[in-house]
Amino acid sequence: MVGPKTVEAGGAASVPLVSIVRLSGVVALLGRFPALAGIDLEVGPREIVLVQGPNGAGKSTLLRLCAGLLRPESGKAEVLGHDLSVHRAAVRRSVGLLGHDTALYDDLSVVENLRFWAVASRVDGAGVGPAMDRLGLPSRLHDVAVGKLSAGQRRRVALAAVVVRRPQLWLLDEPHAGLDQSGRDLVDQLVTDAAAAGATVMLASHELDRTVDLATRHVTVAGGTITSDRPGEGGRGVEDVL
Amino acid sequence: MFSDVRLVAAKDLRIEFRSRVTVSQVVPFAGLVLVLFGFALDANRPVLETATSGLFWVTVMFVATMAVQRSTAIETNDGARRALLLAGIEPAAVFLGKLIAVAVQLLVVEVVLVAGVVVLYDARIESWALLLSTCLVATIGIAAAGSVLGALVAGVRARETVLPILLLPVLAPVLIGATRAFDDALGSVAVDGWAWLGLLAGFGAINVVLGALAYGVLLEET
Numbered sequence: 221m222v223g224p225k226t227v228e229a230g231g232a233a234s235v236p237l238v239s240i241v242r243l244s245g246v247v248a249l250l251g252r253f254p255a256l257a258g259i260d261l262e263v264g265p266r267e268i269v270l271v272q273g274p275n276g277a278g279k280s281t282l283l284r285l286c287a288g289l290l291r292p293e294s295g296k297a298e299v300l301g302h303d304l305s306v307h308r309a310a311v312r313r314s315v316g317l318l319g320h321d322t323a324l325y326d327d328l329s330v331v332e333n334l335r336f337w338a339v340a341s342r343v344d345g346a347g348v349g350p351a352m353d354r355l356g357l358p359s360r361l362h363d364v365a366v367g368k369l370s371a372g373q374r375r376r377v378a379l380a381a382v383v384v385r386r387p388q389l390w391l392l393d394e395p396h397a398g399l400d401q402s403g404r405d406l407v408d409q410l411v412t413d414a415a416a417a418g419a420t421v422m423l424a425s426h427e428l429d430r431t432v433d434l435a436t437r438h439v440t441v442a443g444g445t446i447t448s449d450r451p452g453e454g455g456r457g458v459e460d461v462l
Numbered sequence: 463m464f465s466d467v468r469l470v471a472a473k474d475l476r477i478e479f480r481s482r483v484t485v486s487q488v489v490p491f492a493g494l495v496l497v498l499f500g501f502a503l504d505a506n507r508p509v510l511e512t513a514t515s516g517l518f519w520v521t522v523m524f525v526a527t528m529a530v531q532r533s534t535a536i537e538t539n540d541g542a543r544r545a546l547l548l549a550g551i552e553p554a555a556v557f558l559g560k561l562i563a564v565a566v567q568l569l570v571v572e573v574v575l576v577a578g579v580v581v582l583y584d585a586r587i588e589s590w591a592l593l594l595s596t597c598l599v600a601t602i603g604i605a606a607a608g609s610v611l612g613a614l615v616a617g618v619r620a621r622e623t624v625l626p627i628l629l630l631p632v633l634a635p636v637l638i639g640a641t642r643a644f645d646d647a648l649g650s651v652a653v654d655g656w657a658w659l660g661l662l663a664g665f666g667a668i669n670v671v672l673g674a675l676a677y678g679v680l681l682e683e684t
Contacts, residue, residue, distance in 0.1 A: 288548075289548070312547060313548075316548075323541045323545035340546070340549035341550065
């Protein structure tokens with residue numbers, strides 16, 4: 221684990237943080253089912269945490285909880301210094317979540333989608349162009365309706381939407397899914413660069429061949445609890461910058 | 463807040479403009495319903511003239527369910543609803559933006575329907591002020607109630623069939639009030655249309671306020 225560093229929480233909160241995510245005995249329900257059944261986890265600044273585990277283990281639920289989308293049923297949960305039991309809305313603006321869905325509007329163009337989410341998220345729309353360049357979206361696609369893109373291209377646009385937000389906490393659920401080789405390399409570079417720039421990254425993935433070398437820490441989830449938590453060898457790019 | 467309302471409304475209207483669903487599907491559907499009502503009742507012309515207001519607003523109710531379905535689907539099809547939460551937009555702003563977009567679509571359809579009842583049913587408009595006021599106020603109430611219920615059923619698996627079951631009874635007061643006000647505007651029944659318009663305004667105001675207050679809870683995941 222990367223040692224405690226102080227970073228400034230975004231927005232109104234300017235309290236120095238030593239933990240970006242701090243979960244203690246957290247239970248979260250999906251309907252009546254306890255998808256998280258007593259999670260203990262502490263994630264520091266600039267860590268790249270690989271969340272692995274079998275299907276239905278609770279990986280995606282853990283990311284959604286950290287995004288402030290789920291209310292903890294019991295236990296103590298803090299993200300970016302905010303208590304998730306009462307201040308989930310405060311967390312949301314500072315996280316970037318890439319889920320299984322792309323959250324894009326099919327009838328709007330790539331640029332229109334990214335501009336909408338930039339304005340909605342109160343971030344500078346000037347970041348849209350660089351984000352598209354960063355994700356390798358050629359100019360011929362900028363004015364194409366998202367509904368006409370391939371699955372991989374849509375995924376790149378969804379990642380660009382996360383990049384535009386410049387979140388403090390990146391929550392990536394199977395970020396390599398549907399991408400070609402260059403896209404997968406791009407995701408790895410994005411993750412490394414985000415951590416180098418001071419963000420924290422949690423990614424859930426089954427593609428261990430790629431992510432094991434990327435992550436600074438490996439957390440295994442099974443049955444809604446953490447069964448293993450060990451350091452990884454990744455994050456070399458982060459160390460170089462630091 | 464108002465910039466977010468404008469952002470959401472403009473987005474929904476742009477999507478509708480691009481998809482052309484309102485123009486190519488909803489308007490023809492509304493026209494078809496009017497024609498079929500005409501076929502069914504034309505043998506009895508006096509009944510058709512008396513029922514014109516009711517037929518107009520029943521058609522608007524059908525169209526409203528389609529418009530609300532579309533408005534809901536825009537946010538649920540690919541997880542945009544969750545992204546709206548993450549973006550931090552005030553839920554009340556999302557509600558008002560979607561309400562405005564639905565209302566604009568309904569008003570476009572109502573313009574066509576008014577022309578339809580004049581041409582097909584030989585309706586004569588005696589009070590344009592009452593007719594236009596009724597369309598505007600009733601449409602706001604319909605769009606408000608529809609947007610709230612659309613969000614309520616967004617997570618339901620069979621929302622396409624559940625929504626009309628919930629929406630049409632809720633809109634019954636609008637159907638009654640708007641039909642009575644239209645009766646006066648068309649001069650087909652001697653009633654005080656402006657009094658009924660007051661009822662519609664009350665219904666609309668209640669739904670707008672309740673929607674703005676409740677939408678945050680409805681957007682949240684469970």
